[in-house]
Amino acid sequence: MSDLQKYLLALGVVIILGVVIINRLQERRFKSKLNQQSDEVGHDPLLDYVEGQEPVVVSDALTEVIYSIELPIDEPVLQDNFRDIDANNAVNLESLDPAITFQIKINAAEGLCISTTGRLQEVLETIPKRHQVWGSTRKHKDPIVVSNPDSVFDQLIIVVQLTDRNGPLSHEQIEMITTAIYAETVPTGAIATQIKPDAEAERALELKKFSDEVDLLFGLTVERPRRSLMSGEEILSLALALGMRLNRRGVFVMNEEGRELFTLENRDATPFVAQELKEQEILGITFLLDVTTVSDMTRTFNKMTGVAKQFADAMNASICDDNSQVVSESGLDVIRQQLNKINQRMEELEILPGSLVAKQLFS
Secondary structure, eight states: HHHHHHHHHHHHHHHHHHHHHHHHHHHHHHHHHHHHHHHHHHHOOOHHHHSSSSSOOHHHHHHHHHHHSSSSSSSSSOHHHHHHHHHHHHHHHHHOOGGGGGEEEEEEEEEHHHSSSHHHHHHHTOSSOOOEEEEEEEEEEEEOOOOOOOOOOOEEEEEEEEEEETTEEOOHHHHHHHHHHHHGGGGGTEEOOOOOHHHHHHHHHHHHHHHHHHOOEEEEEEEEEOOOOHHHHHHHHHHHHOOOEEOOOSSEEEEEEEEEEEEEEEEEOOOOHHHHHTTTTSSSEEEEEEEEGGOOOHHHHHHHHHHHHHHHHTTTTTEEEESSOOOEEEHHHHHHHHHHHHHHHHHHOOOOOTTHHHHTTTT
16 A cells, blocks of 8 residues: 555544544534523523412402402302302211211221122112211221222221201111111121111210200391381392302301301391392391301301391391390390300210311201
């Protein structure tokens, strides 16, 4: 090989290496630029602004403003309707309290689910009281309310409420429920705990007796002398001005932090309709306090009495009982004494006024 050929070969190698090095440098520069652009894309100033802000909380006041702007005054669907629904859902979704229920525990070595344990699902649908099924596993021992009948658990607990405002379960009903549950679970190899229908029926009767003592409504009626009529438009305006809201049942509701305190209803039980109320004349209105549903009975009663007095003053009317007899201050004190006795009785059984178990029992 001549010197010229060697020179040309060496030159070619140098050129190739130069091209490779240049390509690598360009590639590195390109990747660096691409990463920088990617970082800039991920660093969105709008997102940074959102992340830097405090959480936006929609207050009740703001919600009321929104409703007052978007809904006409005669629109029956108001905020309290959704609060009523939320309250009912809360009672149904929260675990039933052992103080007012009986329980049957079902265990199986290979797991259990409602849908495949005999005809258990059909049996549950026939139970005439509020009931739940709780499930737990070896890994998650704290039971949860079972919402999916196909979910598999190591243990199922069937929880049945003994009584409510419609009355208690009888001995025969409890026996039928338990017998049907045993008939569907035992043949599958599951083991179910036994209960004593006599004892549970006795508990149901005791709870019913307790309910009869404390589950009371206290009412105050505002009416004019000689059955004079009151302006429906004035009633509507004053109720709204005092913070009450008309729900879909045609009843004005006074809420506090989302909880119902008391209601204002038409004395003749006819539901109020906002648009119609503007043109109506009303014989009387009744304030009602469902005493077991509020945590502080006396305080709530005093607030209801204060609102009733404002209506009476504005309407040139009086506060009366359900027999149209004027209620004096001493008469209001008698009611307060009754409320104190009810509160003490509920505390004795550890079913506190306004608690979840009270709402479950008195519903």
